[in-house]
Each structure stands twice: as structure tokens, then as C-alpha cells.
Amino acid sequence: MHGLPELTESDPSHLGEHALAGVLRRTRWSVVYLGRSAAGPVAIELLPPGHVESRRALAAAAERVTEPSVARVLGSGLYGDRLYVVAEHVEGVPLAELIRREGPRDAAWLHRLAAATAGALAAMHEAGVTHLGLGPDAVVLGPEGPKVTGFGVHRHPDPEAVPAFLAPEQVAGHPAGPPADLFSWAATMAYAATGVPPFGADAAQAVAHRVLNVPADLSPLPEPLRAVVDRCLAKQPDHRLTARQALASLHGDRPQPTAAPQPFYGPTPVHGPSPAPAARGFGLVAGLVTGVVAVLVVAAVAAYLLLGRAAPEPAVVATAAPSAEAETATRASVAGRWAGTYVCNQGKTTLRLIITEKSPGELTAVFAFTAHAGNPGVPPGSFAMTGRLDGRTLRLDGERWIDRPGEYLMVGLRADLTDDRPATISGTVIGGGCTTFEISRQNQ
Structure with a gap:
């Protein structure tokens, strides 16, 4: 690969059976290498020491994800006391690079991108895997379409990085789960539609404040994508759509409107989103009305039964004609x-x-x-x-x-x-x- 950074003296020459050809990406937590195998090139992420068993279990779960819009996890192994994860290497252009080079995309292109990446998240979540690092750099546009890359193990967020695509719970340092992926997905779709991160890309502290407290401007996004992204950018995790709900909404199932954006004040359950709760006043009134109706129905049935026993002949009861909807x-x-x-x-x-x-x-x-x-x-x-x-x-x-x-x-x-x-x-x-x-x- 042209321009690929070479290995240094601190890098291994092999990981398992794979010879390393260069460095794809370095972060403060891990290194991703380009590896060679008999089946072709692979991407191998070498993780920091610790948490080997839990990370190995997550990598094994990731191997079960076979969605075409996901870069397959192929296996894992140990390099000393460090786990490495072997994944499909996707030849293509990262979404971030394409947007920087060519600008925002049109509605039809955005729909295909959104459907493919939401489908990828749905498959991952159903296998028990979360990404927790989704962003424009993690979506690669290859010959087979968009593919989500770089998942399989939980990673620590870089405290020095601008949190432009992290969910509020991640920015606040709280535990995160699948709803965080939906927030990051929505921020990535907004970026593809506008050419700029939805919460800015200036100082990390300023971006973090907006992620936690300020709604994004989604006016440039086309429908139905705008409504879906709006739901997934809810500050509270349990107000967001699931990946499967987001995918269905993109294909015509209209998402329910969310309440006015609320600041992220603290930890909330992250076991999975649920519909936004109804207002308490409305629930109380609805409950009272339901109770009154139930009492009236019971009284009416009782009266009918008593009258039926006293009458010498069966009463003739008029029945309403079936409605047009029932006939349909x-x-x-x-x-x-x-x-x-x-x-x-x-x-x-x-x-x-x-x-x-x-x-x-x-x-x-x-x-x-x-x-x-x-x-x-x-x-x-x-x-x-x-x-x-x-x-x-x-x-x-x-x-x-x-x-x-x-x-x-x-x-x-x-x-x-x-x-x-x-x-x-x-x-x-x-x-x-x-x-x-x-x-x-x-x-x-």
C-alpha cells in the first residue's frame, strides 16, 4: 500500500501466522497493522495489556457477525500478555476522507450509506457486540459498498481527542452500550450530509459541552433521514432508537417524535433504548378515563343479564353493520x-x-x-x-x-x-x- 508507515523497532514482525507489512493506524491505546496471510491482506489490532479474557470473549462474539456491511472479525491471538484481533482488511476510502475531498453527499447516496451502516450496527448488537468508536474514519467505502470497520473489543476513549462523534454518556465517563453506537451513527450521518461534525470540531471542551447540552442543527438533512438522526441524537440513551428501529424507519416506518432535547445530567441505564415515556399527567387522566369506561361496561353487561333472565321471550338486539375497515x-x-x-x-x-x-x-x-x-x-x-x-x-x-x-x-x-x-x-x-x-x- 502506497504511503503506509513502516514498522519500527518496537513493532513485532509477525503476529501469529501473519507477517506484518506496515502500520495502518496508531493510537495511544493500540496499533493496527496491515498483515499478510495466504488468503490475502488483513487488519490486525494489537491491544494494550490486561482484560485478555473479556476481550477474547468479545472478539469471539464479533466473529459471529456476518453482515456484508461489516468488516469481518476473523480471529484473535496472544502476543505475550497482549491480545490481538485479526479482521478483514477493506480496500477503499474512509468516509471522512471522501467528505473532506468531495463534500456532502446527496439524498439517495445518504440513504444507501445510512441503511448499510444501520444494518451493520443491528447485526453487531444482535450478536452482543458494541462498537463504541464509530465515526467517519471507521466507515470505509469499498467496491462492495460501505463497511463498518474497527470493532470487536471495548476501547478506552482518548481523553485528548475531540469527542465529535462520541455519545453523551461516553463524554461524561459513564458506562456505554448499544445506544451510544446509535448516537455516533447519527452524528456520522449528519457529517456526511453537511460536511461538518454536528457538534463542531474546535476545542475538545467546547465540543464536549455541545454534545452534552446542545441540540444539533439537522435542517440540511433530507427526510426520512433527518427524523431518524434526530431520534438517535437524543441526549438520554433510553430515548434513542435501536439500530433495527432506525433501519425500519429509514425504510418507511415513521419514528415517533421525541421530546425536546434534554441535557445529559448523569448516568442512565444503557441496557437498550425504549420508547420515550409519556407525560405523567396524561397517563393519570387516561387511567381514570379507562377505569370509568370499565365500570360502565361492567354495569351495562350486568343489567343486560338481569333483564334477560326476567324477560319471557328473547329480546331482539340490533347489531351495527360491519364498518368499511372491518370489511377490508x-x-x-x-x-x-x-x-x-x-x-x-x-x-x-x-x-x-x-x-x-x-x-x-x-x-x-x-x-x-x-x-x-x-x-x-x-x-x-x-x-x-x-x-x-x-x-x-x-x-x-x-x-x-x-x-x-x-x-x-x-x-x-x-x-x-x-x-x-x-x-x-x-x-x-x-x-x-x-x-x-x-x-x-x-x-x-
């Missing part, structure tokens, strides 16, 4: 065979979908994919799905593989039907770095 729920159908395409990072893929309605509204399906003429490198595969048809809202989620090629991931489907028995369905694909799908009914 019972009439709408998507059962049958469908064919079309869906779009992922690498392009269009041919889709065959067989949907079965087990009971009203309860669906099962088989999702089968093969190569498309414009994307011939895709191997065939299939997986089973389960889901629901609520009125005209279709939801299907991958459940188990039938034929899994390599390390492909299952996805979900979301769509709003145009009529009760549609001839075509267009919607969004959830997960796997994919975006949209369009299918046509084959059993007309």
Missing part, C-alpha cells in the same frame, strides 16, 4: 405466488414469493432469490417467513433458512396494499443493506 380486513388477501425483484447494495435480485394464509391475517411464506440479469453473481437461496396482514398493511419477517448460500442474511418485507386483491405489491425490505421490492401476482 376480512377481504384483503395476498395468498398465492408472486414474482419480481428486490434491491440491495449490489443491485437487483430476482425474487419468488409464495404466501399462505394459515388463518385470517396470519401468514407464512417462502422467500426464494436468484441472480438477476443485471446482478449475475447472486447464488440461489430461500428461507421461511411468518407475518401478518393487518387491514392492508403487510408485514413478513424471515424465520429460518431453507437453503442458505454462504453467509447471506434473512430480511423482512413491509408494504401497504393498494386494494383488497392487488395485482402488484411494492414496499420496503428490512435488513441486509436492502431497500425496496416489487412483485406481481402469478396466479391471476
